[in-house]
Amino acid sequence: MKPTLQDVADAVGVSRSTVSNAYSRPDQLSAALRTKILDAARRLGYPGPNPTARSLRRGYVGALGVLFTSELSYAFTDPFAVRFLAGVSRTAERHGTGLLLMPLPADRAQVRGVVENAAVDGFCVYCVGDEDWALRAIRDRGLPYVTTAPRADAGPEDRYVGIDERAAARSVAAHVAALGHRRVALLGETVLPGVAPGPLRLADPTDASHPTTRGRLTGFADAFAAAGVAWPAITVLNATANSRAAGAAAVAPVLAGDAPPTTVLACSDVLALGVLDALAAAGPRPAYPISVTGFDDIAEAAAAGLTTVRQPAEEKGRLAAELLLEPPVDPAEGHLVLPTDLVVRTSTGPVSGS
Amino acid sequence: MKPTLQDVADAVGVSRSTVSNAYSRPDQLSAALRTKILDAARRLGYPGPNPTARSLRRGYVGALGVLFTSELSYAFTDPFAVRFLAGVSRTAERHGTGLLLMPLPADRAQVRGVVENAAVDGFCVYCVGDEDWALRAIRDRGLPYVTTAPRADAGPEDRYVGIDERAAARSVAAHVAALGHRRVALLGETVLPGVAPGPLRLADPTDASHPTTRGRLTGFADAFAAAGVAWPAITVLNATANSRAAGAAAVAPVLAGDAPPTTVLACSDVLALGVLDALAAAGPRPAYPISVTGFDDIAEAAAAGLTTVRQPAEEKGRLAAELLLEPPVDPAEGHLVLPTDLVVRTSTGPVSGS
DNA sequence: TTGAAAGCGCTACCAT
DNA sequence: ATGGTAGCGCTTTCAA
Numbered sequence: 001m002k003p004t005l006q007d008v009a010d011a012v013g014v015s016r017s018t019v020s021n022a023y024s025r026p027d028q029l030s031a032a033l034r035t036k037i038l039d040a041a042r043r044l045g046y047p048g049p050n051p052t053a054r055s056l057r058r059g060y061v062g063a064l065g066v067l068f069t070s071e072l073s074y075a076f077t078d079p080f081a082v083r084f085l086a087g088v089s090r091t092a093e094r095h096g097t098g099l100l101l102m103p104l105p106a107d108r109a110q111v112r113g114v115v116e117n118a119a120v121d122g123f124c125v126y127c128v129g130d131e132d133w134a135l136r137a138i139r140d141r142g143l144p145y146v147t148t149a150p151r152a153d154a155g156p157e158d159r160y161v162g163i164d165e166r167a168a169a170r171s172v173a174a175h176v177a178a179l180g181h182r183r184v185a186l187l188g189e190t191v192l193p194g195v196a197p198g199p200l201r202l203a204d205p206t207d208a209s210h211p212t213t214r215g216r217l218t219g220f221a222d223a224f225a226a227a228g229v230a231w232p233a234i235t236v237l238n239a240t241a242n243s244r245a246a247g248a249a250a251v252a253p254v255l256a257g258d259a260p261p262t263t264v265l266a267c268s269d270v271l272a273l274g275v276l277d278a279l280a281a282a283g284p285r286p287a288y289p290i291s292v293t294g295f296d297d298i299a300e301a302a303a304a305g306l307t308t309v310r311q312p313a314e315e316k317g318r319l320a321a322e323l324l325l326e327p328p329v330d331p332a333e334g335h336l337v338l339p340t341d342l343v344v345r346t347s348t349g350p351v352s353g354s
Numbered sequence: 355m356k357p358t359l360q361d362v363a364d365a366v367g368v369s370r371s372t373v374s375n376a377y378s379r380p381d382q383l384s385a386a387l388r389t390k391i392l393d394a395a396r397r398l399g400y401p402g403p404n405p406t407a408r409s410l411r412r413g414y415v416g417a418l419g420v421l422f423t424s425e426l427s428y429a430f431t432d433p434f435a436v437r438f439l440a441g442v443s444r445t446a447e448r449h450g451t452g453l454l455l456m457p458l459p460a461d462r463a464q465v466r467g468v469v470e471n472a473a474v475d476g477f478c479v480y481c482v483g484d485e486d487w488a489l490r491a492i493r494d495r496g497l498p499y500v501t502t503a504p505r506a507d508a509g510p511e512d513r514y515v516g517i518d519e520r521a522a523a524r525s526v527a528a529h530v531a532a533l534g535h536r537r538v539a540l541l542g543e544t545v546l547p548g549v550a551p552g553p554l555r556l557a558d559p560t561d562a563s564h565p566t567t568r569g570r571l572t573g574f575a576d577a578f579a580a581a582g583v584a585w586p587a588i589t590v591l592n593a594t595a596n597s598r599a600a601g602a603a604a605v606a607p608v609l610a611g612d613a614p615p616t617t618v619l620a621c622s623d624v625l626a627l628g629v630l631d632a633l634a635a636a637g638p639r640p641a642y643p644i645s646v647t648g649f650d651d652i653a654e655a656a657a658a659g660l661t662t663v664r665q666p667a668e669e670k671g672r673l674a675a676e677l678l679l680e681p682p683v684d685p686a687e688g689h690l691v692l693p694t695d696l697v698v699r700t701s702t703g704p705v706s707g708s
Numbered sequence: 709t710t711g712a713a714a715g716c717g718c719t720a721c722c723a724t
Numbered sequence: 725a726t727g728g729t730a731g732c733g734c735t736t737t738c739a740a
Contacts, residue, residue, distance in 0.1 A: 368726075368727080369726070369727045369728070370727090370728095371726075371727060371728080371729095372725085372726060372727070375725095375726085382725075382726085383725060383726070384725065384726095387725085387726090407732090409732095410732050410733070410734090411731085411732050412732085413732075
């Protein structure tokens with residue numbers, strides 16, 4: 001068996017407390033005794049105080065749980081998520097706190113298990129949408145948590161860091177509308193659950209299943225309504241994942257259709273890049289250029305000349321972690337709304353035809 | 355105080371064991387009683403069994419520690435690291451295991467603390483070089499671990515997944531040598547510790563401080579030696595970080611010099627992209643094109659037309675995690691060497707001048 | 709400066 | 725099907 005603190009104590013002939021002090025409170029015993037104890041520990045192969053036991057006794061863990069809606073690997077695959085995490089990790093690092101990355105299983109029954117089993121001091125919930133059951137599990141854990149998506153049922157206790165999704169979306173859409181576009185398609189991920197890629201019927205933008213998507217679609221709708229394009233005249237496209245491939249697959253049908261849109265506004269850069277891919281693959285099918293916009297302003301967006309809305313990804317992560325690790329005295333300061341910028345590049349231009 | 359299992363037991367009038375069973379072994383009690391217990395728990399606001407206490411009792415944690423030499427945020431910033439982690443996380447996910455990301459502090463004294471305090475079942479050591487003290491701390495923990503950099507003192511117990519660094523490096527260098535290049539610069543990150551960006555004197559490739567760099571420089575040297583270029587004739591460039599900016603800063607001096615090299619071989623794609631950046635920034639300073647090569651084959655490499663060595667990043671991560679989570683019965687199978695490919699693109703060409 | 713005692717919250721064995 | 729008992733390995737008063 002692995003040696004324990006008790007074994008070391010026995011070997012040296014002191015009490016457990018003293019051995020414990022040798023590790024955790026060096027000032028509580030003579031240097032000589034401490035050396036003697038540490039030497040004995042080394043000799044016995046004692047690996048130092050067991051972290052789990054220590055946590056149990058001390059009552060805190062020294063780790064933050066980072067929860068993802070999608071599979072965990074998404075965290076390392078989606079550019080925006082990666083930058084968000086970089087921000088979180090920077091803060092965690094400063095606090096000597098670990099980051100426990102946790103996938104949120106699609107199976108509801110398993111969610112509770114994951115949340116309940118996590119040895120952490122708080123949760124950073126990345127991108128949980130209307131998965132209320134998930135948030136309920138987190139709440140039930142009784143630990144502090146911070147979300148990045150707006151929630152209808154947010155209480156004063158809830159910590160949040162995000163952007164004004166609707167206003168941000170309105171800004172790109174207004175830009176596109178000002179360029180004269182009237183034949184419009186909006187593209188989102190999982191606009192409704194379990195729907196195939198491509199166009200779908202959405203009675204109202206607020207029917208979208210994910211709050212972030214909801215906010216963005218609503219903002220898009222706002223701007224076009226102001227330009228005289230009513231909601232029913234707008235095509236909504238569903239992507240089955242937040243990836244280039246899924247974005248491309250979602251637009252493909254309308255591109256091949258009779259009256260393709262003159263502009264496609266995507267709810268993320270990744271999706272928008274997929275649209276660009278599809279356009280490139282389709283060749284000069286529609287006789288006019290199609291204006292495409294994204295959301296987030298990831299690194300690839302600049303290279304692709306994508307018009308988009310910039311939101312401060314790392315900052316968002318940094319602040320989320322700070323909300324947990326350096327809780328504001330005034331709970332009202334636990335609700336942060338960050339600024340966004342419209343970034344106009346070459347993927348949008350005046351409507352030119354047909 | 356937060357309610358405990360005991361409180362629930364008292365409220366229902368059963369023993370703690372029964373409450374525990376209600377959570378962990380539903381088949382051990384009647385459905386009716388279980389419901390009754392769970393209801394009471396909900397009513398009391400009992401968050402479910404405390405994960406720390408459970409881990410202590412059960413003797414395992416359900417988490418893997420992922421250790422980075424550099425700061426933690428590097429994990430989310432370096433493209434190769436990100437893909438490696440994606441692989442690790444995929445496997446962890448399959449096992450319902452969490453990933454505890456841990457920065458390895460530069461301060462040696464703190465390293466032990468970090469390693470000793472981590473509540474994990476094993477360590478995946480990403481890119482620890484000659485930081486022996488770090489590995490020693492890990493070994494002392496007595497938990498299984500896997501490394502991705504070759505180690506001189508590796509024992510039969512050690513699990514490892516990597517590539518043949520030297521042979522891989524030799525393959526790119528041979529390609530460049532075959533193109534006629536003889537004025538050669540090699541670029542690595544922290545070739546020697548604490549050295550300024552730019553050229554440095556390295557008596558022998560095996561003097562490089564990091565084993566990975568050592569292997570790659572040695573491979574480069576092999577190929578050029580075979581082509582008649584002796585080691586002392588080769589310029590070694592030091593970058594102070596593994597980033598584009600650092601790569602650019604490291605080559606800048608020689609680009610501005612009297613007799614710039616006709617080729618620069620970098621130890622990573624990120625560094626190589628930095629060289630390309632510097633070349634672009636410098637304009638047509640040397641009157642001939644400079645051939646540049648990278649290492650890893652990250653996504654950006656393809657877009658930039660970078661000639662490089664491809665190594666299976668995600669696979670590496672996946673296998674590393676599997677080595678921990680599905681330990682091979684035969685310890686000899688704990689040492690994996692993955693294949694690499696030379697990918698020739700447009701960044702290399704025949705020597706043309708001066 | 710050191711040690712004894714009292715748990716932290718839970719699970720697993722073995723009875724009943 | 726349920727409960728009693730005995731710790732998991734540690735830290736932290738408090739008293740000596």
